[in-house]
Amino acid sequence: DVKVTQSSRYLVKRTGEKVFLECVQDMDHENMFWYRQDPGLGLRLIYFSYDVKMKEKGDIPEGYSVSREKKERFSLILESASTNQTSMYLCASSAKGLKGNTIYFGEGSWLTVV
Amino acid sequence: QKEVEQDPGPLSVPEGAIVSLNCTYSNSAFQYFMWYRQYSRKGPELLMYTYSSGNKEDGRFTAQVDKSSKYISLFIRDSQPSDSATYLCAMDRNTGFQKLVFGTGTRLLVSP
Numbered sequence: 499d500v501k502v503t504q505s506s507r508y509l510v511k512r513t514g515e516k517v518f519l520e521c522v523q524d525m526d527h528e529n530m531f532w533y534r535q536d537p538g539l540g541l542r543l544i545y546f547s548y549d550v551k552m553k554e555k556g557d558i559p560e561g562y563s564v565s566r567e568k569k570e571r572f573s574l575i576l577e578s579a580s581t582n583q584t585s586m587y588l589c590a591s592s593a594k595g596l597k598g599n600t601i602y603f604g605e606g607s608w609l610t611v612v
Numbered sequence: 613q614k615e616v617e618q619d620p621g622p623l624s625v626p627e628g629a630i631v632s633l634n635c636t637y638s639n640s641a642f643q644y645f646m647w648y649r650q651y652s653r654k655g656p657e658l659l660m661y662t663y664s665s666g667n668k669e670d671g672r673f674t675a676q677v678d679k680s681s682k683y684i685s686l687f688i689r690d691s692q693p694s695d696s697a698t699y700l701c702a703m704d705r706n707t708g709f710q711k712l713v714f715g716t717g718t719r720l721l722v723s724p
Contacts, residue, residue, distance in 0.1 A: 502655075531711075538620065538716060539716065540618075540700070540714050540715060540716035540717060541656075541700070541714040543711060546711065556711070588655055588656070590655075600646065600658045600661060601658075601702075601712060602658075603648075603655035603656050603657070604655050605654055605655045606653070606654065606655050608653070
């Protein structure tokens, strides 16, 4: 069974803190993604990575960075958390080249910045 | 204009009803169309996907794509309370990296 694991489900952080969201997949997928999901706005792509140490900006990268040192692990970093980054964050992965296949999502990380 | 439009609902139906969920899109380059189901406080899970135009059936679920109208649908027959969830349509932007474009989701409530 496919598995994308987000280690932190619920976090509360203070404004200005550095926040790390970790994601691990066990499917040997090349592609990994970070989305945020907000009511009325749907899923928005923050960053994605198509290979180790490779990354590309998505639609809303401002205020975020990512790290992919190993194929199975993709981290999202909020350099200085702000209240408008309170959201649900979803990690996902997919196999390269299987166009039309699917993206598999983790359970989500609920971040509240106070 | 958003690339993908989806009515947020909620859509409330009685158990056993036939449900129709829909999305419209503007980018004619989309070729792969997906439906995800998302339960409250969970990640989306793939329900169905179709390539180009046509129908695809899986149990109580039927996905329909009309590329000429830029319109996709998901039909749920004999709806159950366990079908209560948010349904997201998604489309492949054809980038090769599967950067899907998502609708905002329709919340479905099936009452016993």
